[in-house]
Amino acid sequence: MPTPAKLPVKVESVIRHTDSVKTFILQPLKPCPRFKPGQFLHFALETYDPGGFWPESRVFSIANSPTRRGSLRITFAVKGKFTRRMYEEVKAGDTRWVKLPYGSFFFPDEAPEVVLVAGGTGITPFLSYLEHALDTGSKSRISLIYGVRSPEYFLFGPFLEECRRGLAGFRSRVFVEDGRPAGEGIEVTKGIISLDEMLKRPAGKAEALYFLSGPLAMIRGLRKILLEAGIAAEAIRVDEWE
Numbered sequence: 001m002p003t004p005a006k007l008p009v010k011v012e013s014v015i016r017h018t019d020s021v022k023t024f025i026l027q028p029l030k031p032c033p034r035f036k037p038g039q040f041l042h043f044a045l046e047t048y049d050p051g052g053f054w055p056e057s058r059v060f061s062i063a064n065s066p067t068r069r070g071s072l073r074i075t076f077a078v079k080g081k082f083t084r085r086m087y088e089e090v091k092a093g094d095t096r097w098v099k100l101p102y103g104s105f106f107f108p109d110e111a112p113e114v115v116l117v118a119g120g121t122g123i124t125p126f127l128s129y130l131e132h133a134l135d136t137g138s139k140s141r142i143s144l145i146y147g148v149r150s151p152e153y154f155l156f157g158p159f160l161e162e163c164r165r166g167l168a169g170f171r172s173r174v175f176v177e178d179g180r181p182a183g184e185g186i187e188v189t190k191g192i193i194s195l196d197e198m199l200k201r202p203a204g205k206a207e208a209l210y211f212l213s214g215p216l217a218m219i220r221g222l223r224k225i226l227l228e229a230g231i232a233a234e235a236i237r238v239d240e241w242e
C-alpha cells in the first residue's frame with residue numbers, strides 16, 4: 001500500500017446538489033499516489049506548511065476511480081462546523097490540501113456477486129468502485145441498493161445510467177423515504193432500504209459479498225438483518241462514518 005502523501009489541490013469546480021450537499025472536483029498539483037476504490041482522503045481548509053503540523057481536517061471517501069486520479073472527487077454533507085465551512089468557503093480556483101490514501105474498506109478485483117448498500121452520501125465509496133469496474137470491464141454481478149430521504153438527495157442518476165449501459169451484470173434498486181419520483185426512468189420504492197427482495201433469491205445468496213456504507217444506525221440495522229438471514233459475517237464489509 002502506498003505511503004500517504006500530502007498534496008496541494010486546485011479546486012476545479014464545486015457542484016451544489018442541495019442546501020447541505022456539495023461535490024468538489026480537485027486537481028492534484030503534485031503526483032497523486034495510487035489508491036484503491038473504497039479508500040478515503042483527509043481534506044484540510046487551511047494551508048499546510050511542510051515544516052509544520054498537518055492542519056485540522058476531516059475524512060471523505062474518494063468518489064472517483066483510481067484509474068482517473070488526475071482529478072479527485074469528494075461529495076459531502078454538512079454535519080458540523082468543519083463541513084459547514086467547506087460548504088460555505090471553498091470556491092473554484094482555490095488551492096487546498098489533501099492527504100491520501102487511507103482506509104481498508106476494499107473491494108475484490110473480481111467476485112461472482114457484489115451487493116452494494118448505500119444510505120445517502122454513503123454512496124461515495126461505491127462510485128469509485130463502479131467507475132473502476134467500468135474502466136476495467138468488470139464481469140462481476142453488481143447490485144446497488146441506494147436509499148435516500150427525498151429525491152433531492154438522489155445525486156448520481158446519470159452515472160447509474162452509465163453503469164446500467166456499461167456493466168453487463170449491473171442492476172440497481174432505489175428507495176426514497178417519501179416515495180416521490182427520483183427522475184425519469186428511475187423506478188423508486190417508497191420507504192427505507194429493504195433487503196427482503198435481495199435475500200429472497202436462492203441463487204447467488206451464498207456467494208455474494210455485501211458492502212454497507214452510510215450512517216451508523218443504518219449499517220448496524222442492515223448488518224443484523226443480513227446475519228439473521230444466514231449471511232456469513234466475513235461476507236459483510238462495512239464503511240462506518242461515525
Ligand SMILES: Cc1cc2nc3c(=O)[nH]c(=O)nc-3n(C[C@H](O)[C@H](O)[C@H](O)COP(=O)(O)OP(=O)(O)OC[C@H]3O[C@@H](n4cnc5c(N)ncnc54)[C@H](O)[C@@H]3O)c2cc1C
Binds near residue numbers: 061062241
Ligand atoms: C471512512 C470515512 C469516510 C467518510 N466519507 C464521507 C464522505 O464521503 N462524505 C461525507 O459527507 N462524509 C463522510 N464521512 C463523514 C465525515 O468525515 C464527517 O461527516 C465529518 O467529519 C463531519 O465533520 P464536521 O466537523 O462538520 O462535524 P462534527 O460533528 O463537528 O465533527 C465530526 C467528528 O470530527 C471529529 N473532530 C471534531 N473536532 C475535531 C478536530 N479539531 N480535529 C480533528 N477531528 C475533529 C470528531 O471525531 C467529531 O465527532 C466519512 C467518515 C469516515 C470515517
